[in-house]
Amino acid sequence: MKTTDIIGLGIALIITFGYFAYNFFSSRTKHVEKEVVSSNNGVFEKIEEENLNAMVLFGSQTGTAEDFAYRFSTEAKSKYKFANSTEDLDDFDFTDMDKLDPSKLLVFFLATYGEGEPTDNAESFIELIESEDTIFSSGNGVEDRPLANVRYAIFGLGNHTYEHYNAMAKRVDSAMNALGAQRIGPIGLGDDAAGLLEEDYLQWKDEVFPEIAKVYNLKEVREEYKPLYDVIEKPDISSESPTVFLGESSRQQLKGIVSKAPPSPANPFNSTPVVSRELFKNDTRNCLHLELDISGSNMKYQTGDYVSICPMNPSQAVDELLDILGLKDKRNMVVIVKPFNPLDKLPILSPTTYDAVFRYYFEICGIISRQLIFLIAPFAPTDEAKNELTKLGSDKDYFKANVADMHLNLAQVLRRVSSGIPYTKLPFSLLLENLGHLKPRYYSISSSSLSCPDKVHVTAVVDRKEWVDQNHIFYGLTTNYLLAHCLHQNGELTPHPNNLQYTLEGPRQKLTGKIPMFIKRSTFHLAPPEVPIIMVGPGTGIAPFRGFVMERAHLASQGVKVAKTILFYGCRRSDTDFLYKEEWDTYKNLMKDSFELYTAFSREQDQKLYVQHRLLQQSALVNELISAGAWFYICGDAERMAKDVTNALATILTTVEEDGAKRIKSLRDENRFLEDTW
Structure with a gap:
């Protein structure tokens, strides 16, 4: 073979190899890109691809909003055959939202975090819809109302003791309305502080479902319960198998892989x-x-x-629930859970065991929901139990007196109602669909x-x-x-x-x-060392303030000049529940006159003495420091203490020229009045 032929053949081989190599790596790159895009689909794209009627979207910090979203989604599917998917707000790009047509519905479940802030997974969404420079394409031809074709419903989870009560639900509702979107039904405002979040949700969904049915011409389907998940027992698989989840929070953890992701609920x-x-x-x-x-x-x-x-749940609670469900002898039975509809997400990691489900994955010690009681009623072991569960599930006042006021959990209610007869006919899927996840x-x-x-x-x-x-x-x-x-x-x-x-x-x-x-992360942070602070925290409300004082004492030991640091602390008695009693003198020695502690021991005198009384006794000092730019902090009980302290401060700040409540409002606006209450 001639040299020129050899060279030509070599060039041809190089070109051929290059061609296949290019296509191989190009295809892999495209595949990776496709995976990246699919993990952040547009909301319009998702609805169209899966032919959905609705998307139920949640902005959740602790998982409560997520649980309510899944419950709503489940009921929409079973009660109205309304095809939908439940999704994390952070998983979608909403810039194509204006492409939605009125035949599609968005349902938002939004928790408010801290002082009226969005949850971490809702930040991008609220930033998008509140942006002054809208990026929507206005494909509907209405430039100032780009979301005129969008329909939505909304339920908020908040706490009325905070000034910005349910701020996220209200902000999203206002922004969507400003963009032309149409809300279906009332805005739901759930109040966790009053212990009525469950009842607020039930009232809202009972109002909004008929409105949705009217708009979309849906008919309520009255039929026997059909499970969303197939629960398959696998006695041939050992619970010690390395593929079985026994409480691990992720597949990586099950495989023993150390995740590089930041610690989170799924990766603690x-x-x-x-x-x-x-x-x-x-x-x-x-x-x-x-x-x-x-x-x-x-x-x-x-x-x-x-x-x-x-x-994790205590063994007694796990045993009681397994027993009343007739599953105690099967506690270590391996079960595989599969959705009947492949588009539905699994509520737990699978395969797993009955014991692991109740020990690690679901809330079984909290108050059972009234809705779940009603759903369980048809599967009661006796007619008497069925009638009692039906009454508890349908009568709000009766439920409150006999369940909620006593904080009864699922197993306790079932056992009381049936006198201990197990609920062997209760579909396990029904519990998977309706129990809240352990948070x-x-x-x-x-x-x-x-x-x-x-x-x-x-x-x-x-x-x-x-x-x-x-x-x-x-x-x-x-x-x-x-x-x-x-x-x-x-x-x-x-x-x-x-x-x-x-x-x-x-x-x-x-x-x-x-x-x-x-x-x-919290917004309840310490002011710079040159700023005076006033802290009020009885009982364990002292927790963050111990950190505040510890930090300023540390700075003082480093030669940093710290401003006046005042702590009002209350407990029952100085000799029994005075938290960190031995530490405060140490901090005082480091901070000198910069630190002052005022205590209120409520049961050491005939008339009870609380932190708000001590605050009023130091009116001149408090007024002086507030005028000098001090930040004011409250931590502890929301219903009584925080209100009493706020009222006392309003009294202190009231002058002939200015109302104290208005001054507190100004302090809030300046982020100088901060609360961490429960």
Whole structure:
């Protein structure tokens, strides 16, 4: 073969190889790009691709709004055959929303976080629709009303004790209306502070469903319950199989892969408590102090942030529910859960076990919803039980008196109603569709990020409430879980004071001595050191203020001049529940005259003395500091304490020229009046 032929053949081979290589890598690049795009589809694109009638979208911080969204979605499918999908607001690009036609519906479930702020996953959406320079294409031909073809419904989750009550729902409603969109039905405003969130939701959905049915010509389908999920028992698979979820929060965790994603509910950091102790303990209550190690987590916090604890349900609650459902002997049975409609998302990780479902994945200790009671009624084991469940589920006042007021959970209601006869005919799918997911609980961090950068401190009273006449006790889920960790770490052989047991070793015994947690940002932050501050926090409301004072004391020890730092603290008695009593003199020695502590011990005199009384006694000082630019903080009980303190401050700030309430409004607007209440 000639040299020129060899060269030509070589060039041809290179070109051929290059061609196939280009196509191979090009196709892979396109595939990756397609995956990236599909993970952030436009809302119009999603609805068209899956031929949906509606999308139910949630902006959720703790998971409550998400649970309500799924419940609404489930009922829309089963009751009206209204095809829809439930989605996270953060997963979609809404810039094509103006392409929607009136045959499609958007349903929003929006929680308000902090001082009227959007949840993390709703930030982009609210920024888009409130933008002055709209980017919608106005394809409908109406330039000033680009969303004139869009129809929507909206339910908000808020807390009336905050000034910006349900701000997100109201803001989205206002912005959508300004863009020409048409709301169907009333705006729902759920109030978590009044304990009526469930009833607010039920009232709203009972009003909005008929409106949706009228607009879209839907007929209510009255038929027997049809499950959304196929639950397949697999006795041939061992619960110890490495493919079975036993409480792991993600597929990565199941496979033992260390995720590089920031810690979150789906990817918590398993922290070791380096210190845990009881600050006080008596016959009715006790208070815990824990210090959680976050070194190696890549987590950082600001003083005033929250630590989010991911709890588990106690063994007693799991046993009681499995027993009343007739599943106790099947607790370790492996089950595979599959949606009958492939477009429906699974509510749990699968395969798993009955025990894991109730121990790690669902809320089973909280008050059962009235709607779920009504749905369970047809599957009651006796006619008497069916009639009682129907009454509880349909009569709001009867439900309140016999369930809500006593904080009865699912197992407790079922057992009382049936006298212990198990509900063996109850479809497991019905529970998967309607139970809320087990959510993290937030606690104000009680340490300073400057002095304790690798540890977060938690201060929490262990919750317990007893109804002696009903032989019933309600236990706080997470605080009792933390107490179990405290006892375990200190090697105490005595049983849990509330006789609760927890599988602290966790799934596959990989969590022994560790607490799943992550950091949640807060707007309740410390003012710069040159700004005076006034803090009011009785009981465990002192938690963030301990961090504030600790930080200013640390700065003072570094030679930084700190402004006046005033703390009003209240508890019952100075010798029993005075939190961190031994620390305040240390901070005083470091801060000198910059720090002042005013205490109110409510039960040490004939007439009860509270923090608002101490505040009024120091009216001149408070007025002087507010006039000098001080920030005012309140942390603790929302219903009584926060209102009383706010009223006391209004009295202090009232002058001949100006009303005190208006001055507080000005302080709020300037972000100088901050509340962290519950």
